[in-house]
Amino acid sequence: MDEALFFDSLRQGLWVAVITSTPILAVALVAGLVVGLFQALTSIQEMTLTFVPKLMAIVIVFWLSMGFMTETLVGFFQNQIIPHIIGG
Template identity: 75%
Template sequence: MGETVFYDTLRQGLWVAVLISTPILVVALVSGLVVGLFQALTSIQEMTLTFVPKLAAIAGVFWITMGFMTETLVAYWRGVLVPLIAGG
């Protein structure tokens, strides 16, 4: 395997990782900002108040986007990695 093929495969793999992680990271960011704003406005400084809503939001988005994540990974494996492993 040449350097060009290696780096192109690595670049595509990193792009797939970015695509898959984006929905979860965006929801974690937004829910963290909303909870932080709520805590700042009400002066409630409870540790579980930051953890539980963010965890619930992340679990919900993961459940909703699980099909997209699976399809993206399968397409990457079938389109890029399997041909390389098979000798193409």
């Protein structure tokens, strides 16, 4: 395997990682902003108030996007990694 092929596969793998992690990171950001705004408006400084809603939102989005993540990763491995392994 030459260097160009290696770096191209690495670049595509990093892009797949970005695509699969975007839904969870976006929901964590929005949930954190909403909870932070709520805490600033009400002056409630409870630590579990920031953790529990964000964790619940992340788990729900992970559960909903699990099929998309699996299809993306399986497609990447079947179309990119396995042909490189078989080809040499």
